[in-house]
Amino acid sequence: MPNKDTIVDVPTVNKIARLSRLGIPEGNKESLTNDLNNILGFVAQLDEVDTSNVEPLASVTGHKLPLRSDDVNDGNIEDLVLKNAPERSSGFFVVPKVID
Amino acid sequence: MNDTSTLKPGHIQGETGIWEMVIGLEIHAQISSKSKLFSGASASFGSEANRNVSLVDAAMPGMLPVINEFCVEQAVKTGLALNAKINNISVFDRKNYFYADLPQGYQISQFTKPIVGEGEIIVDLDDGEQTTIGIERLHLEQDAGKSLHDQHPTKSYIDLNRTGVALMEIVSKPDIRSPQEAGAYVKKIRSILRYIGACDGNMEEGSLRADCNVSVRKSGEEFGTRCEIKNLNSIRFIIQAIQSEAERQVDILEEGGTIDQETRLFDTSTGETRSMRSKEDAHDYRYFPDPDLLPLEFSESWVQDIKEKLPELPDSLKKRLIKDFGITSYDASILVEEKDYVDFYQQAANGRDGKLTANWMITELFGALKKDNLSFSESPITSENLGELISLISNGTISGKIAKEVFSEMMKSKKSPSEIVKEKGLEQVSDDSEILKLIDQVISDNQDKVNEYLSGKDKLFGFFVGQVMKLSQGKANPGVVNKLLKEKLK
Numbered sequence: 366m367p368n369k370d371t372i373v374d375v376p377t378v379n380k381i382a383r384l385s386r387l388g389i390p391e392g393n394k395e396s397l398t399n400d401l402n403n404i405l406g407f408v409a410q411l412d413e414v415d416t417s418n419v420e421p422l423a424s425v426t427g428h429k430l431p432l433r434s435d436d437v438n439d440g441n442i443e444d445l446v447l448k449n450a451p452e453r454s455s456g457f458f459v460v461p462k463v464i465d
Numbered sequence: 466m467n468d469t470s471t472l473k474p475g476h477i478q479g480e481t482g483i484w485e486m487v488i489g490l491e492i493h494a495q496i497s498s499k500s501k502l503f504s505g506a507s508a509s510f511g512s513e514a515n516r517n518v519s520l521v522d523a524a525m526p527g528m529l530p531v532i533n534e535f536c537v538e539q540a541v542k543t544g545l546a547l548n549a550k551i552n553n554i555s556v557f558d559r560k561n562y563f564y565a566d567l568p569q570g571y572q573i574s575q576f577t578k579p580i581v582g583e584g585e586i587i588v589d590l591d592d593g594e595q596t597t598i599g600i601e602r603l604h605l606e607q608d609a610g611k612s613l614h615d616q617h618p619t620k621s622y623i624d625l626n627r628t629g630v631a632l633m634e635i636v637s638k639p640d641i642r643s644p645q646e647a648g649a650y651v652k653k654i655r656s657i658l659r660y661i662g663a664c665d666g667n668m669e670e671g672s673l674r675a676d677c678n679v680s681v682r683k684s685g686e687e688f689g690t691r692c693e694i695k696n697l698n699s700i701r702f703i704i705q706a707i708q709s710e711a712e713r714q715v716d717i718l719e720e721g722g723t724i725d726q727e728t729r730l731f732d733t734s735t736g737e738t739r740s741m742r743s744k745e746d747a748h749d750y751r752y753f754p755d756p757d758l759l760p761l762e763f764s765e766s767w768v769q770d771i772k773e774k775l776p777e778l779p780d781s782l783k784k785r786l787i788k789d790f791g792i793t794s795y796d797a798s799i800l801v802e803e804k805d806y807v808d809f810y811q812q813a814a815n816g817r818d819g820k821l822t823a824n825w826m827i828t829e830l831f832g833a834l835k836k837d838n839l840s841f842s843e844s845p846i847t848s849e850n851l852g853e854l855i856s857l858i859s860n861g862t863i864s865g866k867i868a869k870e871v872f873s874e875m876m877k878s879k880k881s882p883s884e885i886v887k888e889k890g891l892e893q894v895s896d897d898s899e900i901l902k903l904i905d906q907v908i909s910d911n912q913d914k915v916n917e918y919l920s921g922k923d924k925l926f927g928f929f930v931g932q933v934m935k936l937s938q939g940k941a942n943p944g945v946v947n948k949l950l951k952e953k954l955k
Contacts, residue, residue, distance in 0.1 A: 384749060384751065423759050430761050431531060433531045433532070433533060434533075435499050435500050435535035435536070437499050437500045437505060437506070438505040439506045439521075440505070440518055441516060443513070445520070446520070446523045446625070454617075454622065456514035456515050456516075456624075457514045457622035458623035458625070459620050460565045461619070461620065462617075462619050463564070463614075463621050464614055
């Protein structure tokens with residue numbers, strides 16, 4: 366079982382924040398890392414159980430994935446879709462220029 | 466410098482020796498469904514911006530995906546056609562990244578448990594050889610939306626119509642060894658997809674696109690570091706991009722450099738690849754099972770039902786054409802490339818000379834369509850009419866030469882060949898007495914040449930045949946003309 370204090374460090378938190386596009390003030394990083402380690406350490410107790418012969422559980426309800434038939438019965442609601450867009454033009458969302 | 470003209474395709478002559486390419490392809494094929502993979506919005510191409518978008522596609526909070534059964538069926542059908550293992554239980558994962566045309570902030574895809582596992586296909590190469598390419602997997606995933614960067618100097622315009630459209634990603638094993646093989650592989654996959662109707666294979670509209678993984682090595686060595694060239698939408702570009710990327714890698718390695726594993730774009734104007742994004746975090750997608758979707762499960766009997774309904778596929782059809790119609794392997798592989806070609810051919814050749822029909826279809830019809838810039842479906846000549854033309858040639862009603870004249874008239878007027886032959890009076894003349902009349906005329910007009918011939922100038926025989934044919938406006942049966950002339954000039 367991993368030591369709960371060393372599951373994530375500050376560089377890892379920085380990386381996750383960047384991947385998630387979250388801005389974290391410099392002064393909060395240390396305490397956030399501690400909080401995350403406490404949470405992850407708590408969850409890591411589950412590692413004590415040997416699950417090597419157990420199939421992953423996808424659902425406790427016993428339901429199967431429902432399928433729908435291939436019918437077009439949605440769309441044509443561009444006004445609704447664009448309603449919350451900060452900017453729009455001739456039916457498009459307009460965003461700051463994004464180029465790779 | 467060494468002579469490079471004898472290099473095999475896929476080999477590059479460097480200063481330090483011959484380099485070999487190692488290529489793997491990821492083909493993205495849009496499934497030919499009416500609605501999207503997880504929503505009931507239309508999957509059609511070319512609508513007004515954001516018309517085909519549901520609240521699920523726009524990723525509004527609380528909206529839940531429901532999978533399209535038809536799309537699942539097409540993935541299974543394709544898996545079967547690729548001789549691949551079908552996984553009766555598969556799982557959808559979230560592939561996380563941020564981009565303006567991906568409102569969810571993740572793409573629903575399949576990572577560790579795809580719907581289709583390993584398979585293989587046989588690929589026909591231009592030199593008539595065949596090679597087997599392994600399939601690593603096939604999985605279902607959502608397409609992203611479309612960003613337009615050229616509408617405004619500082620803004621991008623986003624259209625979500627394509628967001629959530631169903632794709633199959635077909636991943637090959639790194640079994641491909643030349644750009645030409647890669648092209649032939651894509652052609653074969655496209656042909657299979659069209660036969661089974663899972664994807665229209667239209668590369669211009671983006672229904673089929675490929676990412677190419679390319680690395681180079683010296684023969685027998687371990688695989689080198691690869692680069693991925695994204696989003697190639699024509700077979701010609703795939704071939705060009707792989708060649709130029711492999712040459713770039715050889716240049717770097719020979720100068721003592723190392724290859725950075727990265728994603729690259731093919732610039733169609735320069736014919737070269739360039740780096741697309743910094744590799745930092747590029748592949749850190751933090752996949753995890755999508756909590757909105759249970760595992761996809763189906764029964765073995767459902768798979769068997771689909772298997773029984775599979776149409777005849779190109780490989781088996783090719784064998785049958787060779788056996789039933791006596792045509793060459795080369796002609797057969799051209800005809801089975803498209804389902805439409807085979808259907809046309811079988812109708813035209815039915816009960817007729819198979820080789821002659823194949824010749825006329827591949828050489829004359831394909832040639833004429835190309836010249837007139839027409840697609841096959843726009844052909845003015847129907848299978849029925851081509852078949853009739855073959856019959857007219859085979860039963861001697863018209864000569865092969867006249868047939869070409871009739872054919873070009875068919876291309877113009879869409880009339881049936883017998884109609885054209887009748888209207889223009891083009892029937893071949895095989896009647897002895899009519900041809901004898903023409904021969905007599907030619908002899909009396911060329912008495913001096915006849916004397917020369919009779920005194921030993923044998924070569925003049927061809928001249929007489931030509932004159933008779935000319936007099937008949939090409940309609941005289943050349944065999945009969947030859948026979949009668951010989952008798953007459955004894």
